[in-house]
Amino acid sequence: MLSDAALDTIFRAARTHNKWTAQPVSDATLRALYDLMRWGPTSANCCPARILFLRSAAAKERLAPALSANNLEKTMAAPVTAIVAYDLDFAEQLPKLFPHRPEAKSWFAEPTLGATTAFRNGSLQGGYFIIAARAIGLDAGPMSGFDNAKVDAEFFPGGRIKSNFICNLGHGDPAGVFPRNPRLAFDEACTIL
């Protein structure tokens, strides 16, 4: 059981950030983030998430045309913007990732099952990504308000990698946090049978 302070850090007091301090995010921090999130479980250990960390001004400028108006300024200002994506050909890695079942690669040959598996598990890993960022002391600002097709054409032209969501990373300025929205009560979202 985690401490109350730790539960606050990753869930209860954590907020989506919109303003960022000038404190940079190092390579070592991005590696620490991935080194945590990668341990989260995926189906047949398929690990389809692929992450592009945009930190240079040149990389950010390639992203800008794909952003919705309300996400542009905060994303350009963030120390790092991650494109959380997934690999439709994730099964190529299964001989390494699931070595005790050499036939695992063939389980996902059907394209619809492959794409569904990549999206589901890539999104699960997106959840791990956000929590891992918070767990190591970063703030996160995830968003879906962008043009996936434009991002894919610019950053993943081969068609094999698909953007899922984007997530600003850095150290947030609490002044930019919006009032917290409510959540569904247990009985609105859950049933015990």
Next chain:
Amino acid sequence: MLSDAALDTIFRAARTHNKWTAQPVSDATLRALYDLMRWGPTSANCCPARILFLRSAAAKERLAPALSANNLEKTMAAPVTAIVAYDLDFAEQLPKLFPHRPEAKSWFAEPTLGATTAFRNGSLQGGYFIIAARAIGLDAGPMSGFDNAKVDAEFFPGGRIKSNFICNLGHGDPAGVFPRNPRLAFDEACTIL
């Protein structure tokens, strides 16, 4: 920044469990799990995840015909099996969940965008669910090895709720844990631009 022990609990030392002790999981524990996971961020606070906790023998028996052979015994033995699902009509809740933008409901009226948003964000919430379970001292055994269509016909016949994955919950017996599979290295999954 979380302590090393906390990072171990939610990521580094956490394992998918396959054998369960007889220790039951109470209503209060299931409510504590939801009360954590619900704070994880979703797009426009859409919160599409819906969870059916199967704890009674009768409920478990309704699930059994949909399980793959290798998932049957461990799932019947688990104190609780959660069906993590999502609501295609999540937008109906937006006037409550995103009250400062009364028009938000209309953003998701296009069925493909609505279904994609539900699946992406319901899966993100699935990631929060697994981490929250571990954070409060439960062990988790998530799996995709079941027939989603059979589960939906049995538990969600209206067509509005779709099963995503299932997850056994309880207190795991370490004797049932498989050897850990490798993960992709940073440079195999990530790029810094």
